[in-house]
Amino acid sequence: MSVMEMSHRGKEFLSIIEKAEADLRKLLYIPSDYKVLFLQGGATTQxxxxxxxxxxxxxxxxxxxxxxxxxxxxxxxxxxxxxxxxxxxxxxxxxxxxxxxxxxxx
Known part of the structure; x- marks a missing residue:
């Protein structure tokens, strides 16, 4: 099953998104008092x-x-x-x- 087929509430997806957020915080030095949002959209959304x-x-x-x-x-x-x-x-x-x-x- 790919990530696109997973429920956004399922255990498998939650572990993936939590790891992604932790990695992003570490990479970009995002403090814990900031929220990280993963939003859909491509270039035109910007x-x-x-x-x-x-x-x-x-x-x-x-x-x-x-x-x-x-x-x-x-x-x-x-x-x-x-x-x-x-x-x-x-x-x-x-x-x-x-x-x-x-x-x-x-």
Whole structure:
């Protein structure tokens, strides 16, 4: 049986998740007064997680769009903050990025 087929309440799964948490705490020096959450989601989930955790709804946030994933991240951020594209490489087919000094940030 694979982990995907196990009950999240079963003894086998609980031993796996407890070991994973202990290993993660050790590896990243996570103190015991912090919770560790194992959440589902891939890259696109992070498009929401980042502004939800780092921004307030009225915060202006600069986005440098260097590819299609960056464009998706910008569009998703519109639900959670006030994103502003300070540069997009779409017109260059995402083949170049500007120097940091060339960017006009908020």
């Amino acid at each position: 498009f929401s997680v980042i502004p939800l955790n780092l921004c307030k709804p009225d915060d202006p946030v600069d986005y440098l769009v260097t590819g299609s994933w960056g464009d998706k991240a910008f569009k998703d951020a519109q639900k959670f903050c006030k994103p502003n594209v300070i540069w997009s490489g779409k017109f260059l087919k995402y083949t170049k990025i500007p120097s940091f000094d060339a960017l006009q940030q908020i």
